Amino acid sequence: MTKLFVVMLAWLLTACAQTPTPHFYQLVALSPATRAVPTTAKPRSIGVGPVILPGLSDREEMVTLGTGNSVDIAPFQRWAGPLKANIVQVLQQNMARLLPNDLLRSYPWSAFGEVDQHIVIEITRFDASLGNTVTLEANWAVMDNAGRQPLKSGHCLINQALPDASYAAAALAFSQALQQMSAELVAAVKATHAR
16 A cells, blocks of 8 residues: 555656646837927827627637637646736737827726727637747727717737747747737827817
8 A cells, every 4th residue: 555655656756756847938019219399289199999899818828729610728838917908908008119109008098097089899809829920810990089089990810820820939920910900090090189
């Protein structure tokens, strides 16, 4: 009995010693900063969010597409924090760099008071096919906070090629896709101000 206990304990310790180490990733803002144009106009206050994610992607593990209709959820390849909050933060940072004369706030922005406009984003795809592409697909609307009316709405579908089959490459490609989406949202915001 004691010998069996020792063998089981040794097996258990060996199994614990072989547990893979988790790797953590974050999305980062990549848009280059632009110079503010001197103006006497009051800066516009623009809220970024809320963002809605599909349930499959709204998790701490990275999700990749498998063959056919299968998906792979990588238990040791994880986002460093809540994915939805990281996406809002990156969009806000990218857009703030591209709209230096405006004040951009991440959702929830209530701590900063009201905003003049906000951008509602429904992400319908946020997935990767390792070694191939990442896909970011979303519907969005620039909303007027005073009248609660949509000023402009649109849809984006961004496929970003992956240089290799690593999760690090996928995380960087997601950041690049969010950079492209940020540029589209900035163009929409500028179009609403040109009216």
